[in-house]
Amino acid sequence: MANPILFRSTNGTIDDYTLGQALLTGQAPDLGLFMPQQVPTITQADRLKLVGKSYPEIAFDVLRRYTGGQFDDETLRSLCDDAYTFEVPIEQVRDRRHVLRLDMGPTASFKDFAARMMGRWVGRLVKPGEPPLVVLTATSGDTGSAVAQAFAGVPGIEVLVLFPVAEVSDRQRKQMTTIGGNVTILGVEGKFDDCQAMVKRAFADQTLSNVRFTSANSINIGRLLPQSVYYLYAYLRLADVAAGETMVISVPSGNFGDLCGGLLAFRAGLPVERFVVATNANDEVPIFYETDEYTKVVPSRTCISNAMNVGHPSNLARVVDLYGGHMDETGALKRMPDMDRIRADMWSVPIDDEETRRTIAETWRDYQIMLEPHGAVGWAALNRFFDADQVPANTLAVSLETAHPAKFPDEIRALTGVDPEPPPALASLEALPESYDTIGVDYDGFRDLLDKQYG
Numbered sequence: 001m002a003n004p005i006l007f008r009s010t011n012g013t014i015d016d017y018t019l020g021q022a023l024l025t026g027q028a029p030d031l032g033l034f035m036p037q038q039v040p041t042i043t044q045a046d047r048l049k050l051v052g053k054s055y056p057e058i059a060f061d062v063l064r065r066y067t068g069g070q071f072d073d074e075t076l077r078s079l080c081d082d083a084y085t086f087e088v089p090i091e092q093v094r095d096r097r098h099v100l101r102l103d104m105g106p107t108a109s110f111k112d113f114a115a116r117m118m119g120r121w122v123g124r125l126v127k128p129g130e131p132p133l134v135v136l137t138a139t140s141g142d143t144g145s146a147v148a149q150a151f152a153g154v155p156g157i158e159v160l161v162l163f164p165v166a167e168v169s170d171r172q173r174k175q176m177t178t179i180g181g182n183v184t185i186l187g188v189e190g191k192f193d194d195c196q197a198m199v200k201r202a203f204a205d206q207t208l209s210n211v212r213f214t215s216a217n218s219i220n221i222g223r224l225l226p227q228s229v230y231y232l233y234a235y236l237r238l239a240d241v242a243a244g245e246t247m248v249i250s251v252p253s254g255n256f257g258d259l260c261g262g263l264l265a266f267r268a269g270l271p272v273e274r275f276v277v278a279t280n281a282n283d284e285v286p287i288f289y290e291t292d293e294y295t296k297v298v299p300s301r302t303c304i305s306n307a308m309n310v311g312h313p314s315n316l317a318r319v320v321d322l323y324g325g326h327m328d329e330t331g332a333l334k335r336m337p338d339m340d341r342i343r344a345d346m347w348s349v350p351i352d353d354e355e356t357r358r359t360i361a362e363t364w365r366d367y368q369i370m371l372e373p374h375g376a377v378g379w380a381a382l383n384r385f386f387d388a389d390q391v392p393a394n395t396l397a398v399s400l401e402t403a404h405p406a407k408f409p410d411e412i413r414a415l416t417g418v419d420p421e422p423p424p425a426l427a428s429l430e431a432l433p434e435s436y437d438t439i440g441v442d443y444d445g446f447r448d449l450l451d452k453q454y455g
């Protein structure tokens with residue numbers, strides 16, 4: 001193996017963390033986000049060798065470029081086989097436009113792809129006999145269950161998840177509150193941004209230095225690296241690889257972790273024609289890309305694609321960094337990124353709830369493809385991109401479906417007249433007892449609870 005990849009902070013004062021250190025730290029001590037010092041290249045020859053390989057094999061090939069020096073190849077290979085045991089279907093909808101279904105994992109959200117790998121990495125890093133490592137996470141809907149599932153029962157780890165009580169569906173809540181064991185769930189009487197702010201403050205709180213924390217939010221680099229794999233997977237399945245064909249990819253985005261995975265794949269050499277960056281009515285990024293002016297949406301707007309109700313994406317600092325700029329932990333732009341290059345690589349558009357609902361109804365009626373609100377935002381944005389004559393109509397394209405329709409049964413039934421069939425993992429939830437407490441948006445109370453429970 002060549003020299004292992006080291007990790008630096010977007011705030012610029014750290015440049016030599018190993019993968020293990022970055023995984024266990026979460027947010028960098030200077031409050032920046034970890035990025036690989038360089039993105040390992042995947043060449044055309046590498047891609048040709050991967051055509052026809054299974055998802056775990058492709059994951060192994062991509063991730064070993066980052067894990068060298070931390071996990072040996074044999075370990076990584078077995079972790080990939082163990083994490084990726086579910087299908088990753090691709091559905092052709094119309095022309096050469098496809099939906100990549102990332103919704104077949106155990107919590108029926110694309111977050112399983114990252115959380116299951118990160119959980120296995122971190123599980124390998126904790127040592128018996130040490131105080132527990134507390135995985136502290138805020139969720140807007142799907143992170144919580146994916147992370148809690150990925151770490152449930154892992155020795156040496158305690159999981160604490162904060163979620164906005166009024167903003168997640170019953171099913172999303174039950175996916176977290178029925179796990180128990182080393183998983184503790186707290187409902188916050190506020191918005192996702194309040195949960196995220198409390199978590200960030202706890203990480204930075206010197207009076208909690210007796211608690212060993214890490215983050216499983218998409219600020220953790222362990223959440224990003226595995227998310228670069230399925231971009232390559234879709235390309236290998238759909239494109240004329242030998243011809244070096246390019247592909248349009250639409251990403252329904254909230255905290256922009258998913259998109260960052262795609263941008264890493266792109267930097268590694270994936271032939272992407274353009275990323276379509278789809279948001280819901282939280283349109284701070286589309287406006288930023290268009291006007292060069294960044295303004296957070298405060299408070300964030302409540303949309304049916306609830307996992308994307310984010311008024312200031314925590315991974316935007318990483319996008320800015322990849323394009324030569326600097327955004328600090330408060331969201332202030334200290335150095336502008338290359339906006340012309342951003343616009344050349346990405347096309348961003350907000351999709352409101354009305355268009356989201358119409359897209360779900362029409363895609364079912366016209367193509368018998370069932371989308372849910374997040375995937376519908378991505379699909380609607382992709383079609384807007386084609387309608388705006390940005391590329392020829394026969395360009396290869398894929399839109400990510402990030403959750404299973406059965407997570408939103410009432411909405412889907414109302415729009416399509418069909419009851420979405422829940423995958424087995426969701427169907428069994430109904431019978432299980434729930435357990436969670438509720439707290440206000442009160443940092444001091446939260447701090448005391450952390451100290452008492454884990455200090």
Ligand SMILES: *Cc1c(COP(=O)(O)O)cnc(C)c1O
Nearest residue numbers: 142254255256257258307402403
């Ligand atoms: C988290 C989530 C998103 C947004 O992903 P980001 O990485 O935060 O941009 C989209 N759809 C679903 C279903 C999600 O759970």
